[in-house]
Structures are given as structure tokens and as C-alpha cells.
Amino acid sequence: MKENVTLIKHPLIQHKLTMLRDKNTSSKDFRELVNELSMLMAFEVTRNLPVEDVEIETPICKTVGKCLSGLDVAIVPIMRAGMGMVEGMLSLIPNAKVGHIGLYRNEETIEPIEYYCKLPSDISKRLVIVTDPMLATGGSLRDAITMLKNRGAVNIKAMILVATETGINEVLKYHPDIEIYTISIDEGLNEKSYIVPGLGDAGDRLFGTK
Numbered sequence: 001m002k003e004n005v006t007l008i009k010h011p012l013i014q015h016k017l018t019m020l021r022d023k024n025t026s027s028k029d030f031r032e033l034v035n036e037l038s039m040l041m042a043f044e045v046t047r048n049l050p051v052e053d054v055e056i057e058t059p060i061c062k063t064v065g066k067c068l069s070g071l072d073v074a075i076v077p078i079m080r081a082g083m084g085m086v087e088g089m090l091s092l093i094p095n096a097k098v099g100h101i102g103l104y105r106n107e108e109t110i111e112p113i114e115y116y117c118k119l120p121s122d123i124s125k126r127l128v129i130v131t132d133p134m135l136a137t138g139g140s141l142r143d144a145i146t147m148l149k150n151r152g153a154v155n156i157k158a159m160i161l162v163a164t165e166t167g168i169n170e171v172l173k174y175h176p177d178i179e180i181y182t183i184s185i186d187e188g189l190n191e192k193s194y195i196v197p198g199l200g201d202a203g204d205r206l207f208g209t210k
């Protein structure tokens with residue numbers, strides 16, 4: 001395993017991932033599972049956020065506790081499917097700002113096409129957490145990170161549900177400075193560049209478009 005790739009293998013996460021993969025899982029349940037998985041992953045992705053001492057008074061006495069300090073977060077979903085991971089993240093990091101990057105894969109070339117980008121103006125000062133359920137060939141995440149860097153982002157992590165080694169290698173070839181968090185590295189890609197075994201088209205399953 002590469003040092004900047006974290007594979008999260010908690011039993012609750014593995015259980016929910018199996019339900020997510022099941023083709024009989026409805027869009028409603030799929031959305032809820034993506035939401036829950038994003039919350040569970042958020043713990044790991046934010047593990048090294050800086051904290052500082054603060055003095056408070058409990059009903060019993062004065063004490064010193066820890067509070068988050070100094071590093072604000074931006075959550076940046078890659079549309080569409082990445083949007084399914086935003087609410088879960090926001091429920092744990094409610095003060096995070098949310099940017100949006102629009103990319104879709106051309107069905108013939110499998111290369112990503114850019115169609116939207118709107119980011120918080122202070123993106124360069126934030127920890128940027130890019131969300132996307134799927135990292136297949138890696139083209140979409142590679143280009144999303146390039147778009148972020150071109151607009152000033154320097155501290156970037158990616159939160160992925162299902163990845164492939166091909167995709168991870170493609171992203172890290174261009175962006176060796178980023179960290180990738182995932183809950184599965186699957187076997188590979190089929191002839192249409194879908195992840196095997198994967199979970200199908202995450203955007204379509206989230207939004208019921210197929």
C-alpha cells in the first residue's frame with residue numbers, strides 16, 4: 001500500500017459497502033448508505049486536524065479542553081455522484097464550505113469533460129476534501145485536483161468509496177502530494193471502464209436516472 005493511500009476497513013464500513021454493491025438496493029437506501037459511509041469515513045479523513053487548548057468551566061470545576069483550530073475545511077464534490085457524500089460530511093463538519101466541480105466521463109473516450117467549477121474564495125487556506133464515490137481510470141479525480149490547484153488549493157485529500165489500483169496510480173502520478181482515503185480497492189475495470197465488482201454507475205444509482 002502506498003503511504004498516501006489509506007484503506008479504511010472498519011466492520012461497519014465493510015457491511016454497509018456490501019449493501020451498497022448489491023444491485024437490489026434501492027436509490028433511497030443507496031443514498032442513505034452513501035451518507036452513512038461518508039460520515040464514518042469523515043472520522044479518518046479529519047484525524048489530523050489541528051486542535052488547541054481552551055479553558056472552560058464544567059458544572060464541577062474549571063478545566064482545559066481541546067477545540068478545532070486554525071484549519072478550515074472545504075468539501076468539494078465531483079458532480080454528480082460526489083454530491084451524495086456531502087451531507088454526511090457536513091453533519092460532522094458543519095462549518096465547512098462546499099465547492100463544486102462538474103466533470104463527466106465521455107462514454108467513448110472515457111476522458112473527463114469539465115462543465116462546472118465554483119469554489120470558496122479562500123480555497124488556498126483550507127483543507128480541501130474532494131468527494132467522489134468512484135475512482136475508476138482516475139481521469140476525473142486527476143483533472144479535479146488539477147482544477148483545484150490551478151485555483152490555489154494546496155492541501156488536498158480525496159475521499160473515495162470504491163477505487164482501483166489503476167485509478168490511484170493515475171492520480172498519484174500527476175499529484176503525488178495528495179492523500180487518498182478509500183474503503184475498497186477493487187479488482188479492476190471492465191471493457192467499459194466500470195469498476196469490477198464495483199457497484200455500477202454511482203450517479204445513476206444515487207439519483208435514479210437509469
Ligand SMILES: O=P(O)(O)OC[C@H]1O[C@H](OP(=O)(O)OP(=O)(O)O)[C@H](O)[C@@H]1O
Binds near residue numbers: 193203
Ligand atoms: O476515474 P474515472 O474513470 O474518471 O471515473 C470515475 C468518475 O465516473 C463517475 O462520474 P460520471 O462520469 O459517471 O458522472 P456522474 O457522476 O455525473 O454520473 C464517478 O462519479 C467519477 O467521477
Ligand SMILES: O=c1cc[nH]c(=O)[nH]1
Binds near residue numbers: 195198202
Ligand atoms: O464503476 C464505475 C466507474 C465510473 N463511474 C461509476 O459511477 N462507476
Ligand SMILES: [Mg+2]
Binds near residue numbers: 201203
Ligand atoms: Mg455516472
